[in-house]
Amino acid sequence: MVDTAGPSGLYILLISVHGLIRGQDLELGRDADTGGQTKYVVELAKALARQKGVERVDLVTRLVDDDHVSPDYAVPIEKLAENLQIVRVKAGPNEYLPKEQLWPHMDSFADHLSTWLAEQPRMPDVVHTHYADAGYVGVRLSNLTGLPLIHTGHSLGRDKYRRLLAVGMGIDQIEQRYHMQARISAEEDTLSCAELVITSTRNEIESQYELYDYYTPEKMAVIPPGTDLEQFHPPVQGQPSLAQDFQDTLSLFLREPAKPMILALSRPDERKNIVSLLEAYGQSKRLQELANLVIVAGNRDDIRELNDGAQSVLTELLWVIDFFDLYGHVALPKHHSSEQVPEIYRLAAASRGVFVNPALTEPFGLTLLEAAA
Template sequence: MIEHTKNSPLYIVLISIHGLIRGHDLELGRDADTGGQTKYVVELAKALAQQPNVERVDLVTRRIIDSEVSPDYAEPIELLAKNLQIIRIEAGPEAYICKEELWDHLDSFADNLLSWLHRQPRLPDILHSHYADAGYVGVRLSHRTGLPLIHTGHSLGRDKCRQLLANGLSMEDIEQRYHLSRRIDAEEDTLTNADMVITSTRNEIEEQYELYDCYMPEKMAIIPPGTDLDMFHPPTCPGKDIGFATTLEMSLHKPDKPMILALSRPDERKNIIGLLEAYGESPRLQQLANLVIVAGNREDIREMSDGPQGVLTELLLVTDYYDLYGRVALPKHHSSDEVADIYRLAAATGGIFINPALTEPFGLTLLEAAASGLPLVATENGGPVDIIGNCHNGLLVDPLDKPAIAKALLTILENPKIWQKFSENGLKNVAKLYSWETHAQAYLQKIQTFSQYRENLPKMPPVTKTVRYPARAIFTSIDHTLLGDPQGLEQFVQFIRENRKKFLFGIATGRRMDSALAVLKKHHIPMPDILISSLGTEIYYAPQLIADITWAHHIDHLWTPKVLQRIVSGLPGLTPQVKSEQSRFKLSYHYDSNMAPSMEEILTLLRQHELPANPTLSFGQFFDIIPARASKGLALRYIARQWNIPLERILVTGGSGADEDMLRGNTLGVVVANRHREELSLLGETEHIYFAEGPHAWGILEAIKHYDFLNL
């Protein structure tokens, strides 16, 4: 069902999962996860909510209940305005964890968020994901609802990998520390399936997104972030005292000298150590100006995590090596409310703002500094190229060239006319090009096409739901899961017959419907209430085996089987299966692992051809391609929604890679013991997944006892 919404005010959901997000006193720089992105999404939400054609904005993040952080992050709902709120969704442990540890909990986040959305008066018009983890969730929500997905990457895994390799880390170290393979895979999937990708600069498109298999510049929109011009402005009374000056006086011998200001979190990629070394190697720079590095907040460096601890320790060692005491300040504390005053203090001294990062996706601090009247020196890698190019208010430098950094700073400090020109250009052009009002209007204009239609799946199945089923279900695959041990199967069938009125019984298989029914009949397995066949592309309801045509219409979105056939047919090691195994929404091949490309290579090929699809390898020998919106897991969740069965009360059993997304998330997952269970080994650390010791049907019975299923 398509609902026309062209003239309706918009309901927008922004998804930003990691870090610490609240509507006030943002803890910017606390750690690597609480930086510019958190500020961006909060400011974006506020700006959109103020637009006349926006009905409602929800900023969705993860709920955190942890004595180590503020209780603000445990509040399920934080109201920011009449039509604006922060929604916190539970996923994984209650504690605050870094983004690299979130991956195994994102399916649960998606399940919980969709459940929350369905409790609202209506579904949103737009989903907008921020960063790779939210992109992973957004793709799944978009597939399940048909809602358009907008994505903003903020920073990208392939670019980060390139930078880390350049810094001397090995791929093994990078993977262990950052889990970049999962992040990059999520980014590739998001870029393939998103309706539009919002970037901040053209450089971001050409230098970073170009690294991805699914590189589609035509669906990327450049909308630079804004800055709050009411908060960030030049010092109105240059002689007026600014409170933060007292903090600096404790570290600086001559605090009235021009200030070279750097403001970032203590992260290696921000290159503030390189900046300090450049300052330490330039006596002229030390003579003309002080260096102030505001690198987050700290109590005891010894108790910080390895990354920030290493950066801050090195800053102290470099300060000592060059004997920079009295000329360098590394303040321990600052509040978010003081940031604007810090910029104004630097401007009042005739100072400069510098961003020496190895690469900078955009650079919100550059806009804030420019709006405060500061000239800029910034890295030539990333967003600053566009900002300084548009505003004509500073100089770009190679962040690895320390003499070049010092020369750029001296060029501005030693030439008052240049300083004045850069300051005035920044003030004028930031107000013209980078206000949040400008950003919000450009944003709404870009998404207009996608927000005109909203696709809603009906809330009830196409057959009458009988009243004899409680809200509980068992779904199992067939081959190498239900089948494989005759005695175990006999016991399972007996369990089904004895308890048939206590739950809904479903089959989810890669087989076609006719093939599945033949197997069930051969092994005397009771007819399921619901049959998911052909890897989730078909759904049938007993007893008449009525096909769900709504599901077929939903998954037909962007499905191009002839194009896919043409691309795959030329690959070695792939031969079409017999016609009886093919279907309208499933292309099936035999896979010879000795000759065929790897799954990663096949995925790359499909993405390079800009083809959203869901390729699956099962039992190491069966390769299938189905629509992007189809899978066993997506079909199962569609049924759960239609029949109003909580996922937490659905026991799902599988034994191969084709079952993975059915097992992830909030279902009660069961991996039975068989020779193909290694395809699901990555699920070992995931919540709600039980690895049974018993093989095949015995493993299902074992899991029923493990979960105490009948008493849920």
């Protein structure tokens, strides 16, 4: 029997199944599964590992062995610090899959994780799951071991289902594309089992979780996400910029690159509403005279190779640029690195520009925090 008592401090097990998770150079905006959640869980793991009284933190995700992604994601154990590591376990086929296709493989994930945990010197003191798929795994792990379960939803199926119906998508279409019934069922089970649900805002509790049968507000707590102030800070006089290549790229797009910058930074997802921002800019000659618009929408080599949603958004952006003849006023760079993101905000600040997050819905806008910092 594995000892569950912590001899010198807490052992915390974080579970975040989908997307591409590694310790450095996160591929943010690659697709719909590599957004804010991947950054949140990696930074949370690092922050928890630095806390006094925490002996060990493991962040568990899915192992991906696929020639179309970095070999980093096929490494079973990635050490980030003496007491912190990313653990990758198998679930289904080796290739990278979108989260909607992972539901049939969650029992396999739970089995492999249980086997791995049984091989460890001690069991975790607490399991903290992120999103519905990890919640599904966490419920099974908690039932098997008696470990207390904490859950963070990040986004919720019932709320998304309601919004999709509101924009005219049919029930069968929603189910075929999003496997919404599996997701909502997993969320209900997670809410019934979790001892604590952590949300980013009060709105999540009052307007989103209230849609669930197992809505229990007394076991929900608001902990707003933070950001790394060592990375995100105002421009420092004399500090070299890591974004010179990015700045050079902007000069290829912009007729007057010294103008103030209106900056939008998100993945190319319809919910991020960046097409509407571009249309608003295109309709205002005054705004075009005052400022350039810079849209950083993920990374791409060939739009035709992206998923359908990203293809649609980027193609529409190009159409709108052409319709309003915004050449020389709008930059839509193809590439940026995660290390450049703080510098991109600083470029906008140095230009006396503004940051805009026009998203239709936002569980918690991490880019707003980064820009504010």
